[in-house]
Amino acid sequence: MKSNVFHRSLRQEPAKIVSGSGITFTLSTGQTIxxxxxxxxxxxxxxxAPSVTEAVTRQMNNVAYVYSGSSYTSDPIEExxxxLLADAPGGLTKAIFVNSGSEATDAALKLASQYWVERGQPRRTNFIARKQSYHGNTLGALSVSGHASRRAFYEPWLSGNVTFVDPCYAYRAQKPHESEAQYVSRLAMQLEDEILRLGPETVAAFVAETVPGTTIGCVPPSPGYFQAVRAICDKYDILLILDEIMCGMGKTGTMHAWEQEGIRGPDIQTIGKALGGGFIPLSGVLATQKVFDAIEQGSGTLVHGHTFQAHPTACAAAIEVQRxxxxxxxxxxxxxMGKLLDSxxxxxxxxxxxxxxxxxRGLFYAVEFMLDPASRRPFARDANYSNRVVEEARGLGxxxxxxxxxxxEYHVEHVILSPPYIVNADEIKEIVKRLKVAIEAVDREFVVLRSEGDGGEDTAQERISAVL
Structure with a gap:
């Protein structure tokens, strides 16, 4: 590559975006995507969003930066x-603003750890998370992420005080003989068994994405799952940390995805992405009053901070986005539009x-692909089916x-659709139309290969893998 930028992918030159408007952006080649x-x-x-630009400019003309570690604050931070917390959703009353989702996860983990020290229970250092989860790319966030390949390079650095239970993924993990209620009960029992194995007095928190995103693809939790999780956390006085960095801030149709789960809410919640709409990096941690009170009545100091924490210009942008x-x-x-997208x-x-x-849910959707949907036989891990669909789609704009x-454990071939909240019906139909064409283009080769596999499914899979 000629670029001096150390891009994330080094296999191809990235296309250059020169402008954007509405739900589209334009490349230097003139192609609209x-x-x-x-x-x-x-x-x-x-x-x-011109009004967001104006809000950012206005704030920069007033004061661009205020150091959160000083004895100062500013109007955008407070506003x-x-x-976000005017109605104390789920009892959440306090906010910490940071930059990336990964930073938010780190802040949430540190907040939970400090909470137990302030409560006089320093032995509560264990965290329980879910397999095939993703909470961010910093070492702290990766430690509670069950994303196998992203953890692989950094295993020696990752914390040893995190254990993992199964995700709530009924499509692949619910057994044929199980009812939905039985499946949820099995997952709940697994979580409780892990708490008892570790010792409840050593467990700080359970961490989960309310609706998982990129790892298993927009899987809404089975009915009753989070009610069971909330009850178990309450039973053993364990904090519930919900990661809504990707699925939250309206993406599932309610401001908080957990609002559709019949629970009072988490003890700590992470938010980001749609919080500021990407105009300036911003994420956050929301905490209940009990978490805040433990620290206020204890040391009186939040033992966490970043140079650019609670950046007033980023907060000004987010205020306008939320407005x-x-x-x-x-x-x-x-x-x-979510209902239309589904249909x-x-x-x-x-x-x-x-x-x-x-x-x-809402505008947070995934399509999962299987080698044999009838038997739920997945593609081989090297098939690369979904990423080929992504490449075909890119060529179609x-x-x-x-x-x-x-x-x-579960190899998941999927694509995610999460268009901007401003999308209209015609755009939804065009999105699905182009996706269908992209899928059909990839299917032509795979169907031929599968049909040639007269020796059985293994032969078909071997032929597919061989040409890929």
Missing amino acids: IDASAGPAVSCLGHR LASL IIKRDNLLENVCE ELRLQLANSPFVGDIRG LNILGNLGDTG
């Missing part, structure tokens, strides 16, 4: 926290030979997310 994933579910207002979402009733649009996907992909499952490596 529909951003059907909003980046990685970030650009909730699309790629241009954004008040805006627009409320002003334009965009959560209603998320719900309405269009099911209609247009009904006859696709490798489509196994279509799932999601459609940006979507695909499989992000080996995430663990």
Whole structure:
């Protein structure tokens, strides 16, 4: 590569984006791309919002930066926290603002650890997370992430006080003889057994994505799952940390994804991505009053901080993003367009030979592909089916997310659609139309290869893997 930038992918030159408007961006070649994933579910207002630009400019003309470690604050920091927590959703009353989702996870873990020290229970150092989860790329966030390939390089650095239980992934993990309630009961028992194995007095928190994103693809939790999890955490006085960096801030149709789970809420929650819409990096940690009180009545100091924590200009941008979402009733649009997205996907992909499952909530949807959907036989790990769909889609002017490596026990070939909240019906139909064409282009080769596998499914899979 000629570029002096150490890009994340070194196998090809990245295309250069020169402008953006609405749900599209334009490349230096002149090609227009529909951003059907909003980046990685970030650009909730699309790629241009003049009033956000004005809010940022106004704040920079007032004061661009205030150091959170000093004895000073600023209006945007205070206003954004008040805006998000005005009604104390789920008992959440305090906010910490940082930059990336990974930073938010680290801050949440440190906050939970400090909480127990302040409570006089320093032995509570164990965290329980879920397999095939992803909470960020810093060492702390990776320690509680069950993403196999992203952990692999850094295993020697990762914390040894984290253990993992199964994800809530009924499509692949619910046994044929199990009812939905029995499956949830089995997962709940597994979590409780792990707490008892570690010793409840040593467990600080259970960490989970309310609706997992890139690892297993927009899987809504089975009914009753989080009610059972909340009850177990309460039984053993363990903190519940919910990661809504990707699925939260309206993406599933409610401001917080957990609001659809029939629980009072988490003790600590991470947010990001759609919080500021990508205009300036911003994420956050929300905490309940009991967590805050333990520290206020104890040391009186939050033992955590970053140079750019609670950046006033980023907070100013987020205030305007959240104002627009409320002003334009965009959560209603998320719900309405989400229903259309669901119906269009099911209609247009009904006859696709490798489509196994279509799932999601709001504008947070995934299509999972299987070598044999009828028997739920997955592709081999080297098939690279979904990323080939992503490449085909890119050529058709459609940006979507695909499989992000080996995430663990279940090999999941999927693509994610999470368009901006401003998307309209015509755009939804065009997105699904182009996705269908991309899938059909990849299918032509795979169907031929599978049909040639007269010796059985293994032969078909071997032939597919051989040419890939």
